[in-house]
Amino acid sequence: MSSIPLAQLTSLPTYASVSSTRLKSLYSDFTHQKHSNPSSYASNVEWWRHTLEAALLRGWLSESSTLSAVPDRLVLHAYGVAFADRFRVEGVGKPLSIPTVIFELCSSKSLIPLSDFMNASRPIYDPGWLPYRIASYIVGKPLWWALGQLGIVESNGAVFGDSGTTERWKKVRGDYVAVSLLESAAERILERQRQKSTGHLADSLYNVESFRAEFAECAHEGATLSSTDVKVVLKFLERDKGAIIVRGEVIKFVDEGTAQTSEVTPVDTGILALKTSIERLQAQVDTVQHRIDQLTQQISDALRQKRKEIAMTHLRARKQFEEVLKKRLSSMELLRSTLIRVETSAGDIEIMKAYESSTATLREVLAHPSLQREKIDETMDAMAAANADAREVQDAIQLGAEMAQADASVDDADLEAELQALVQQVEDEKAHARDQQLGVPELRTPTHTPTMEQPAPRSEQEKVPVPL
CATH class of the missing domain: 1.10.287 (Helix Hairpins)
Structure with a gap:
């Protein structure tokens, strides 16, 4: 298995943004930093997770020996020191902590052994699905002591004790499913199926060959799934997503989460x-x-x-x-x-x-006792009686109100005269205020009858004084 060319490695986002000093630290044996420097340890593991997933998705880590074979994109084949040699960089060497990284990724369920994944009957999302998680949370300290006696862990919590790189690889070598890549591929396949479905039953039915022809190239952009990848995807969609049913050669898409209640x-x-x-x-x-x-x-x-x-x-x-x-x-x-x-x-x-x-x-609804003919007649009669009682009560209240109004009645003529007096008072006040603003004496109504002045005799009117 030859090394990945440096030009390809540096095209990965993780390599493009890392300095040479940082790269040497990532390629060193940082296994014992888990407790002495946990933040650096977690950062290194996460960097390698992104690197392994990116290289796997590009088909650089396939075990295939022929160029014509489609490389696996979802299954990581980690088979010893030769796997680490794929990442050898001139002047830095090969990474020494890949076994530690694989162990940690398995602990966090980022990687799952292929055999466990394919044979499990329970979904991978069930709590405590992995034996490691069950052991670490239920058994606890006694198990760590026992594993330390076997050389797998130390009493101080190191993953592999003082064992060398070759011994570490023996404990983690195998095939692993990359869960994040699998989840992404499954979502793309489900989206493609939703887009192409026209509602006809035939659109939801496939065999393995037609499924691969339809979805192998859409699972990841620029990447075609291999036959192993397709098997992993089918198992994930059926068991973990509940989106398909597989019976023999028949693959049937169903509404997500309803696979348990559907059938072929x-x-x-x-x-x-x-x-x-x-x-x-x-x-x-x-x-x-x-x-x-x-x-x-x-x-x-x-x-x-x-x-x-x-x-x-x-x-x-x-x-x-x-x-x-x-x-x-x-x-x-x-x-x-x-x-x-x-x-x-x-x-x-x-x-x-x-x-x-x-x-x-x-x-079933019509068989309810409330909807029987006798019950309906009884209910309607009771409603009519209740309405009649309500009308009687309303009439009695109305009659009482009219009688009370009659007892407290006031002469309308007196009210009208009082209202007119109030209106006249308001008008007088307005007129008085307006006269004061204009400075005009208040006008009073004359109390005598005016007399018209008699015109003078015509002879006197025609007399015109003559100037001297």
């Missing part, structure tokens, strides 16, 4: 078989059509070169492929129409089940 029916199996047949026929149609296009091009080339016999041979072959294409298209159309009818019938079954359920619910 014979109808599902039949629909998947039809869907798979249609997909295969579609692939054959594409292949035949491509061959027809090639022959058409070859015919044109032969005619341009005036090679009539060759052109005729290609033409006969094209006719044969056209016949095959016609038959394949006819078969595919028949299968598609059959699939539509089956899906429609399956939908009708669900509708009838909904009708039956709603009918049973309605009958």
Whole structure:
């Protein structure tokens, strides 16, 4: 297993932002810092977690020996010192604390042994799922003492005691599932399924081959899942997310968290078989059509070169492929129409089940004692009697109010005269205030009858004094 080129390592975010001094510290044996310098220890473990996940996602840590094989992106293969050699840097060396990092990541469930993950019946999110967590929290100190006697831990809490690097690797070597990468891949797959689903039952059914073809390249951007990765994802989606049901070759997407209450029916199996047949026929149609296009091009080339016999041979072959294409298209159309009818019938079954359920619910509601005919009549009669009593009470209250108003009545004419006097008083006060503002003497109403002055005799009016 060769080292990862330095150019690739430095392209990782963790390497791009680290100094040479810091890198030497990360590559040193910091196992004994867990208690002497816990903050530095935790920081180093976290740095290596990001580094291992980034390198794994890029396919740099695969065990595959052939270039054509798809590298694992979710499963870390840690097999001894050779694994650490992958991270060798000139002038710094190889990291010495990878076994310690793997142990700590397993303790925090960032890494889970592949065999434990695939064979577990309980979800990985259950508290105390890992044996280490159970031991550390339930058994406690006596277990640490026993492990110290075996050389796995020291009494002061160091992970591997004084054992050398080779011995440490023997205790952690194996295959591990990277949980954070798995969770991210699962979320992308579920999102892709939600986007492509049109509500038809066939959209939720896959076999392993079609599942991988549909989702292997969307789980992580620029990364294709291997067959091992797909198995891990299927187990995670079924057991831990409850988003799919796997029965034999049938994979069925269900509403998240409902896998325990759902099932794969014979109808599902039949629909998947039809869907798979249609997909295969579609692939054959594409292949035949491509061959027809090639022959058409070859015919044109032969005619341009005036090679009539060759052109005729290609033409006969094209006719044969056209016949095959016609038959394949006819078969595919028949299968598609059959699939539509089956899906429609399956939908009708669900509708009838909904009708039956709603009918049973309605009958149960109607069977309630409060909705029986005698009880309804009794209730309505009681309501009518209560309303009549309420009207009698209201009438009695109204009559009493009218009588009380009659006893305390006041003459309306007196009230009207008093109101007019108050209005006149207000008007007088306003007029008095206005006169004072203008400085005009108050006008009084004359108490005598005015007399008109008699005009003088005409002769006296015509006398005009003449100046001397």
